[in-house]
Amino acid sequence: MFKPLTLRTYLLVAALIALALALPHVIDDSYLLHLMILSIIFAIFASAWNLVTGFAGLKTFGHHAFFGIGAYASALLGINLGLSPWLTIWLAAVIAALAGVFIGTPILRIRSMPHVAIVTLAFAEIVRITISNLQGITRGELGLWGIPAFEGFMLPLIGEVVFNPSVKLWYYYLALGLLLLSIGLIALMMRSKVGLAVVAMRDGEDAAESLGINLARFKLLVFGVSAFLVGLAGAFYAHYVSILTPMAAVGPDLIILVIAMVLVGGLGTFSGPIIGAFVLTFLGESLRVLDDYRLLIYGALIILSIMFMPRGLATIGSFFRRRPAEARAD
Amino acid sequence: MSSPSQQPLLQVEQASMVFGGLVAVKDLSLDLRAGEILALMGPNGAGKTTTFNMIAGALIPTSGRILFEGRDITRMKPDGRCRAGVARTFQITQPFHELSVVENVMVGSMVHHTSLAETRKEALTYVEMVGLGAKAEAPAKQLSTGQRKRLELARAMATRPRLLLMDEVTGGVDQKSIPDLVALVQRLHGEGLTLIIIEHNMRVISELAHRAIFMNRGEKIAEGTPAEIAAHPDVVELYLGEAAHA
Numbered sequence: 001m002f003k004p005l006t007l008r009t010y011l012l013v014a015a016l017i018a019l020a021l022a023l024p025h026v027i028d029d030s031y032l033l034h035l036m037i038l039s040i041i042f043a044i045f046a047s048a049w050n051l052v053t054g055f056a057g058l059k060t061f062g063h064h065a066f067f068g069i070g071a072y073a074s075a076l077l078g079i080n081l082g083l084s085p086w087l088t089i090w091l092a093a094v095i096a097a098l099a100g101v102f103i104g105t106p107i108l109r110i111r112s113m114p115h116v117a118i119v120t121l122a123f124a125e126i127v128r129i130t131i132s133n134l135q136g137i138t139r140g141e142l143g144l145w146g147i148p149a150f151e152g153f154m155l156p157l158i159g160e161v162v163f164n165p166s167v168k169l170w171y172y173y174l175a176l177g178l179l180l181l182s183i184g185l186i187a188l189m190m191r192s193k194v195g196l197a198v199v200a201m202r203d204g205e206d207a208a209e210s211l212g213i214n215l216a217r218f219k220l221l222v223f224g225v226s227a228f229l230v231g232l233a234g235a236f237y238a239h240y241v242s243i244l245t246p247m248a249a250v251g252p253d254l255i256i257l258v259i260a261m262v263l264v265g266g267l268g269t270f271s272g273p274i275i276g277a278f279v280l281t282f283l284g285e286s287l288r289v290l291d292d293y294r295l296l297i298y299g300a301l302i303i304l305s306i307m308f309m310p311r312g313l314a315t316i317g318s319f320f321r322r323r324p325a326e327a328r329a330d
Numbered sequence: 331m332s333s334p335s336q337q338p339l340l341q342v343e344q345a346s347m348v349f350g351g352l353v354a355v356k357d358l359s360l361d362l363r364a365g366e367i368l369a370l371m372g373p374n375g376a377g378k379t380t381t382f383n384m385i386a387g388a389l390i391p392t393s394g395r396i397l398f399e400g401r402d403i404t405r406m407k408p409d410g411r412c413r414a415g416v417a418r419t420f421q422i423t424q425p426f427h428e429l430s431v432v433e434n435v436m437v438g439s440m441v442h443h444t445s446l447a448e449t450r451k452e453a454l455t456y457v458e459m460v461g462l463g464a465k466a467e468a469p470a471k472q473l474s475t476g477q478r479k480r481l482e483l484a485r486a487m488a489t490r491p492r493l494l495l496m497d498e499v500t501g502g503v504d505q506k507s508i509p510d511l512v513a514l515v516q517r518l519h520g521e522g523l524t525l526i527i528i529e530h531n532m533r534v535i536s537e538l539a540h541r542a543i544f545m546n547r548g549e550k551i552a553e554g555t556p557a558e559i560a561a562h563p564d565v566v567e568l569y570l571g572e573a574a575h576a
């Protein structure tokens with residue numbers, strides 16, 4: 001993970017980006033594009049959760065709080081102050097990061113991971129219930145609507161960039177941009193000294209601390225960056241779907257889905273959360289008829305993937321090539 | 331062996347560590363001069379590792395003080411003590427399993443460099459120093475017990491300490507490689523390192539240590555040269571006698 005990237009990796013990433021850019025021109029289908037956009041939102045969310053849990057080993061189950069905070073913050077700033085979504089998504093991400101640092105400071109001192117899991121989950125429930133009860137501001141369960149859309153503009157050589165429900169193309173490209181930014185940030189971080197410290201901390205806190213690593217500082221850094229990215233994904237989601245309810249934006253279903261995505265894709269890998277997000281979003285769509293039983297399927301998927309491919313889809317290729325030791329570097 | 335200077339590097343003053351009802355270390359005092367090698371001896375459960383934990387910051391003593399270079403570090407966290415110049419190895423080795431051998435050592439050398447490339451370069455010298463050069467890129471989880479002990483040593487040295495606490499580094503290492511380890515410690519000592527070693531091997535102690543402290547049930551019961559300790563009646567009774575019977 002801390003060795004220079006090979007040419008093969010660069011080429012693979014470049015090819016994937018080219019494919020993602022070309023995709024809407026190949027399949028011109030609004031519904032399919034919608035699924036792609038949802039997958040991307042979840043890919044950002046899952047990658048950020050994986051940063052904290054997979055790379056840093058902090059078992060947090062309350063990250064949907066930051067998704068909701070990002071979504072509502074961006075929507076409310078737009079509705080009440082008339083600010084542009086181009087600005088408010090970043091403000092909302094910063095607010096989510098501050099919330100992350102705020103809740104992270106006491107939590108990260110807890111060394112027992114089951115306690116961390118429960119406290120973070122409870123924190124997210126508090127956020128959801130608060131949003132649901134602040135009806136004067138959030139309209140509670142009635143749902144927050146009238147969320148401004150991204151303003152369009154003219155792009156030289158390319159033409160008009162528009163964001164409205166019937167034209168998904170630019171939402172797709174914007175989401176893709178945010179995804180690349182998020183993964184780029186995570187990869188830069190994890191492949192630097194910060195990443196080395198973070199992985200050491202995950203593998204052995206006492207040893208890491210004895211070698212001069214300030215545990216609290218790195219945990220807080222990782223937690224803050226992760227909350228920022230999840231908040232950003234939530235903010236984009238708000239302006240994309242243009243209506244928010246506490247259950248849709250902060251419901252515990254969200255985190256269950258994200259955990260399933262990361263475990264199926266590959267915990268502690270770069271590509272796993274992205275693969276998992278796409279697989280489960282499309283699978284979820286095709287299982288739509290099952291309605292409430294979908295969570296049951298996700299549960300079964302988590303169990304099956306842990307049993308048969310404990311390191312997820314991301315490492316399945318190297319599993320067949322029998323080089324499990326290198327698999328984490330993907 | 332270079333002769334120790336008179337300046338106290340480490341002072342432990344009346345330190346006690348109580349776990350619930352168990353007194354693991356009781357009113358322990360010791361002074362360590364820069365350049366000295368001190369051996370900490372005693373039977374299982376005597377409180378040797380607990381003493382290391384208090385010096386390295388993994389435990390905060392229930393009472394008493396710890397001074398390093400005259401500075402009170404009693405409540406300082408382990409990472410702060412590491413940066414101050416105190417390094418330790420763990421009796422029960424704690425390799426970072428998902429990292430390679432050299433990456434394990436890079437965690438130690440990281441603070442001294444800005445780039446990962448330089449960090450790796452320095453780390454490799456420590457990997458080679460402990461004789462793990464051929465294993466540098468292997469995952470740490472593939473190492474044998476003896477190799478893990480060496481990795482502990484390389485990782486601790488990579489932080490460039492002035493005081494190194496070595497907890498049973500020769501334990502589990504195959505007998506043939508013990509002279510190499512002894513020579514290595516002598517070399518590091520010659521370069522200015524001060525050490526406290528927890529050791530059961532009497533030959534290693536007499537070859538390395540200037541002074542030894544013998545503990546039992548948390549208390550210091552004898553202090554002197556390794557030869558004096560080996561001849562001390564209580565020690566013979568408690569420890570060597572026990573070994574002779576075994």
Ligand SMILES: Nc1ncnc2c1ncn2[C@@H]1O[C@H](COP(=O)(O)OP(=O)(O)OP(=O)(O)O)[C@@H](O)[C@H]1O
Pocket residue numbers: 349352353354372373374375376377378379380381421
């Ligand atoms: N964190 C802890 N909590 C409770 N008891 C502890 C803890 N650490 C050590 N002890 C107890 O304190 C006593 C001293 O333990 P310590 O590990 O310091 O002994 P030691 O001299 O290093 O022994 P050994 O030669 O077996 O390594 C033992 O009875 C041990 O069980």
Ligand SMILES: [Mg+2]
Pocket residue numbers: 378379380421
């Ligand atoms: Mg011990």
